[in-house]
Amino acid sequence: MDLFLMTIATGIMVGGIYALVALGWVLIYKCSGVLNLAMGEMTLIGAYTSLSFYSMGVPFLLALAISLVIGFILGILTERIFLDKLIGEPVLTVIMVTVGLSFFFKGTIGFIWGTDTRVFNPPVFSMEPVRFGPIVVGSVYLWSFIAAMILLVIFVCFFKYTRWGLAMQATADDEMAALSIGVSARFVYAAAWSIAFMASGVGGTLLGNINGLNISVGYLGLLVLPAVVLGGLNSVPGAIVGGITIGILQNLCGTYLDRYFPGGVKEIAPFVFMTIFLLFKPHGLWGWERIERV
Amino acid sequence: MSTTFLPCGVYHQTYAQDHAWWQTPFIKAKMLALALILFVVIPMFADMYWISVCNQIGYTILGALGVQLLIGFCGQLTLGHAAFIAVGAYTSTLLILEFPWPTFMIDWGIAYPVSILVAAVVSGLWSVLFGLPSARVKGFYLILSTMAAQFITVDFIITQYVSQIGGRGQAFSLPPGTIKMGPWVIDSDVKVYYMILFFIIVCVTVMANLLRSRVGRAWVAIRDNDISAEVMGINVLKYKLLAYFVAGFIAGIAGACWISNLAAISPEHFPWFWSLWLVGVILIGGIGSIHGAIFGALFMVLVMEILQMIVMPLSDIYPKLLMDFLFIKEATFGLAICVFLIFEPNGLAYRWWQIKNYFNLWPFSY
Numbered sequence: 177m178d179l180f181l182m183t184i185a186t187g188i189m190v191g192g193i194y195a196l197v198a199l200g201w202v203l204i205y206k207c208s209g210v211l212n213l214a215m216g217e218m219t220l221i222g223a224y225t226s227l228s229f230y231s232m233g234v235p236f237l238l239a240l241a242i243s244l245v246i247g248f249i250l251g252i253l254t255e256r257i258f259l260d261k262l263i264g265e266p267v268l269t270v271i272m273v274t275v276g277l278s279f280f281f282k283g284t285i286g287f288i289w290g291t292d293t294r295v296f297n298p299p300v301f302s303m304e305p306v307r308f309g310p311i312v313v314g315s316v317y318l319w320s321f322i323a324a325m326i327l328l329v330i331f332v333c334f335f336k337y338t339r340w341g342l343a344m345q346a347t348a349d350d351e352m353a354a355l356s357i358g359v360s361a362r363f364v365y366a367a368a369w370s371i372a373f374m375a376s377g378v379g380g381t382l383l384g385n386i387n388g389l390n391i392s393v394g395y396l397g398l399l400v401l402p403a404v405v406l407g408g409l410n411s412v413p414g415a416i417v418g419g420i421t422i423g424i425l426q427n428l429c430g431t432y433l434d435r436y437f438p439g440g441v442k443e444i445a446p447f448v449f450m451t452i453f454l455l456f457k458p459h460g461l462w463g464w465e466r467i468e469r470v
Numbered sequence: 471m472s473t474t475f476l477p478c479g480v481y482h483q484t485y486a487q488d489h490a491w492w493q494t495p496f497i498k499a500k501m502l503a504l505a506l507i508l509f510v511v512i513p514m515f516a517d518m519y520w521i522s523v524c525n526q527i528g529y530t531i532l533g534a535l536g537v538q539l540l541i542g543f544c545g546q547l548t549l550g551h552a553a554f555i556a557v558g559a560y561t562s563t564l565l566i567l568e569f570p571w572p573t574f575m576i577d578w579g580i581a582y583p584v585s586i587l588v589a590a591v592v593s594g595l596w597s598v599l600f601g602l603p604s605a606r607v608k609g610f611y612l613i614l615s616t617m618a619a620q621f622i623t624v625d626f627i628i629t630q631y632v633s634q635i636g637g638r639g640q641a642f643s644l645p646p647g648t649i650k651m652g653p654w655v656i657d658s659d660v661k662v663y664y665m666i667l668f669f670i671i672v673c674v675t676v677m678a679n680l681l682r683s684r685v686g687r688a689w690v691a692i693r694d695n696d697i698s699a700e701v702m703g704i705n706v707l708k709y710k711l712l713a714y715f716v717a718g719f720i721a722g723i724a725g726a727c728w729i730s731n732l733a734a735i736s737p738e739h740f741p742w743f744w745s746l747w748l749v750g751v752i753l754i755g756g757i758g759s760i761h762g763a764i765f766g767a768l769f770m771v772l773v774m775e776i777l778q779m780i781v782m783p784l785s786d787i788y789p790k791l792l793m794d795f796l797f798i799k800e801a802t803f804g805l806a807i808c809v810f811l812i813f814e815p816n817g818l819a820y821r822w823w824q825i826k827n828y829f830n831l832w833p834f835s836y
Contacts, residue, residue, distance in 0.1 A: 211610045261812050267609050268547055269811050272753055275549075275746055276807030283801025287794045401614055409610075437630070444626040447618040451603065454615050458607045 178310045183431045184424055185308075189317035191423020192324035197379040197396060198403040198415035199331055200372035206348040206410045207368035210259060211267065214274045215376055216397020217281035222247050222377015223384045223393065224289050227296060236300045240381055247377040251370030259369065260362065278397070286391055295388040320382035327378060328416060331371075335412070340367060348410070395443075399426075402450035408463025417461065422446050474823060477830050489682055508667060513660050521659040523775055525731055528666035530767035532724035533744075534751045535673055535760070536717035541749065542758040543681060544713035545693030546604055547613045550620035551748050554597045554718045556740035557623065558725030560632055561589035563642050563735055566649070568635065579650035582730075590722035596623070597718025604710050608696070620742050629737045643734035656730040666727050673720050674760055680716065681760075689713055693758075743800075750807045756817025765818040773806065774799055 197219055204212050222243050229239035258277060262270050301316045335341040346354040347364040355361055376397075383393055403422045407414025430442035459465045477496075482488040492498045512524060533555055540546045565585035575581050600619035604612055633642075649656045656662055680686050688709045691699040700706045729735055747770070755766020777799065785792035810817065 211613075258808055258812065265811075265815070268541070268757075269815060271547075271610065271613065272749065273808050273811050276750070276804040276811070279746070279800045279804025280808065281804070283797040283799070283804060286797035287790075287801070290794075398617070401617070405611070405614060440626055440630060444621055447621045451615050451618040451622075454603055454607055454611050458611050 179431065181311050182313075183427045185311045185313050186317060187424030187427035188420055189313060189321040189423070190427065191420035192321040193379050193382050193419075194396070194399055194403050194423050195416040195419025196324040196327055196382075197376045198400045198407070198419045199328065199412065200375035200379075201400050201404055202407075202410065202412055202415040203331075203344075203375070204368050204372045205404075206412075207344050208259070208263070208365045209270075210262075210274065211271050211409075212274045212372070213271060214278035214281060214397070215372075215400050216394035217278045217285065218247075218373050219376040219380035219383070219396055220285050220389075220391065220394045221250065221281060221380075222373065223380030223389050224285060224294075226377070226381045227294055227384060227389055228289075230296055230300075231294075236296075240378065243377050243381065244374045247373035248370040251373035252366045254373075255366045255369040259365065263365075282391065282394065289391075291391055293388045293390040294384075296385055300385055314386075316386050320385065323378065323382055327375065331375070332412065344368060399446055402446040402453075405450050405458075405460055406453060408460030410464055411460070411462035414460060414462040422449070425449055475827050475830050478834075491678070509664075513663060518659060521663050523771060525659060525662050525666055527767050527771045528663070528670055529724060529728050529731070530748070530751060530771055531670055531764050532666065532673060532727065533721060533748045534755070534763035534767055535670075535677060536720040536724070537748045538752045538757075538760065538763040539677060539689075539720070540713055540717045542752060542762065543686065543693060544689040544710060545608075545696070546601070546710060546713060547609065548616040548717075548745075549613050549742075549749060550600065550616035550618070550623075550745050551717070551721055552740040552742065552744035553600075553620045553623035554593045554721035555725040555728075555744070556628055556737070557596045557718075558589040558593040558722030559729050559735055559740070560628060560642075560725075561592045561722070562586055562726035563644065563729050564632075564635065565589070566644065567642065576650070579652045579654070582649050582651055582656075586723060586726040589726040590719045593722025593725065594715040594718035597714045597721065598711050601711055601714030604714070605707050617742075620745055624737050624740050624742075628740075633737065641734040641736035644729060644732075649730045659731075662727075662731045665730065669723055669727055673723060677716070677720070678760060685709065685712065747803065750803060752817075753807060754810045754817055756819030759819045761822060762817055762819040765822065769818060770803070770806075773802070777802055 197215060200218070201212055201215050204210050225246050226236075226239045226243035229242050230236055234242070254277065258273055259270070262273055301319050304315055305312045306315050306318050307313075333341075335345055343354070343359045344364050344367060346357070346359055347361055351361055354364075379396070380389075380393065383389075383396060399422065400419075403418035404415055405418070406421055407416070407418030426442055426445050429445035433441045433445070453460075476493060480494055482493075487493070492501055513521070516524065533551065536554070537548060537551050540548045540551075562582075562585040565588060566581060569581075569585075571581045575584075600616060600623075603615040607615065646657060647655055651665060654661060656665060681689070688699070688704045691702065691704055692706055692709055696706055725740075728739075732739065751766035751770050752762050753766070754769055755764065756762030778795065781791050781795055781798065791798070814820070
């Protein structure tokens with residue numbers, strides 16, 4: 177029973193990070209309709225930037241802040257240079273441009289930072305595990321989860337109460353109507369990309385604190401896809417629930433199914449779930465079902 | 471892309487003439503010259519290095535043909551084609567290594583051709599299995615399910631289970647002399663070249679003929695609008711699955727051919743990168759034409775070779791360049807896709823079509 181509870185707890189904690197990255201993904205999709213496959217590499221860029229600054233001796237929070245600023249700038253640049261020209265193009269074109277971007281980013285990251293695993297040294301979070309009754313959780317996980325949750329709250333508030341957030345929601349809802357009341361759609365797209373860059377950067381930094389950072393952490397960007405499919409492509413709460421659910425499912429499979437199917441069950445399980453889910457409920461829990469007209 | 475304009479004075483009187491492949495003597499001469507170059511000139515004059523580049527191009531063409539069929543003609547987006555190539559390669563290898571062939575079949579060199587055929591069928595069926603979600607979903611969701619096909623097939627089933635068969639560990643090595651096509655042992659690059667060339671011609675012929683038949687028209691109708699296609703009385707699911715089967719079949723042939731060029735096969739030969747690469751190839755070549763797959767493959771492989779030639783001399787000064795060549799390759803590939811999609815979304819095949827038309831209509835191009 178303890179094992180079960182602990183698995184669930186770890187799943188929730190890791191799921192929090194997935195949720196954060198998934199949120200960035202949903203944000204881009206909601207505002208500009210771009211299905212982004214470069215999320216993993218965006219995560220890596222943020223994570224490597226903060227790690228580099230941290231290794232230079234910059235305090236952790238400051239390093240994170242710098243990586244956020246860089247993520248912001250990169251987000252605007254990406255949108256302006258590549259995605260801006262593709263508004264209104266068919267879905268495959270836009271997806272493949274993000275695939276191209278992901279290769280471009282990955283190649284650049286690999287060229288700059290190499291393939292070795294790097295760790296945050298000295299460790300940011302203490303190695304001492306935290307106990308809640310029978311459940312023992314690594315403090316890194318706990319802090320990551322807390323940070324992810326704080327950011328989620330910030331995002332939700334941003335969307336509900338600030339002017340920019342409202343403008344973004346308006347554009348997502350109906351671009352034409354938003355344009356006619358004076359919202360700059362180009363501004364909104366740029367903002368969506370830079371916020372997504374920042375969110376995934378934070379997610380990556382937290383994940384890098386758990387097991388160190390190497391280029392395969394970008395795999396996270398693919399794990400986001402099952403999460404958003406589960407929650408529905410254009411639903412912010414869906415991203416959070418989806419992320420946490422995928423985290424839990426993944427850890428449950430890792431704990432219980434590994435015996436029967438040795439090897440990489442943990443890596444593959446989210447995709448199996450995703451395929452099954454797609455067969456039965458392709459629009460996710462809270463996604464909009466689009467009615468097609470010929 | 472509509473058909474090419476014919477030179478002045480050439481006109482058709484029957485439907486068959488209109489659909490003939492080589493419609494003017496000039497085109498016939500051109501194709502003959504092309505065949506001459508492919509079969510005689512390249513093997514005679516190219517050195518080992520260029521032959522191996524040609525093999526690489528051929529393998530990419532074979533792989534991209536299936537992707538072109540799915541994406542370009544049937545509108546079913548796929549990002550997991552390497553999985554089907556892997557299934558083909560592994561089926562063929564396992565058949566050669568593990569199947570108790572009667573001695574006379576090995577002596578006559580039937581084992582490998584039979585294994586190619588079986589590999590193609592198995593790969594086609596595997597592809598149909600992962601094409602089933604296309605009954606319910608399309609667009610982005612279909613991309614996700616084909617991605618899942620890649621991870622489930624290559625990273626899980628093949629890496630964890632298939633690789634364990636026979637206790638060889640990770641890589642299956644093919645002893646020299648086991649790959650035999652009839653009387654010829656496929657042991658040199660030139661022989662691999664001829665074999666791949668043969669299969670490309672077969673696949674292109676089959677595909678081109680399918681595309682101008684009822685099946686191909688049904689595919690194109692589904693691509694253009696699946697709901698209208700259904701209203702017109704096309705059994706959408708049947709034709710979608712047929713497209714998956716044919717694409718998987720070609721992928722199986724590609725995989726089974728490629729093992730003759732590899733000393734050992736392992737799951738690392740079929741990464742997700744390769745699936746994306748194939749999609750990139752047809753995007754650069756042009757979606758919706760067989761030319762697209764061929765031009766794209768030529769372009770991508772040659773650009774990468776040229777890139778390597780540029781990097782090689784520079785690496786004396788800055789050795790990191792050579793060490794991280796893979797990353798440079800990836801970044802270039804990514805940038806190439808982006809640039810093509812933004813500035814030339816119709817791909818190289820469209821340019822080719824324009825050039826042909828320019829000369830056919832010259833000097834009165836209006």
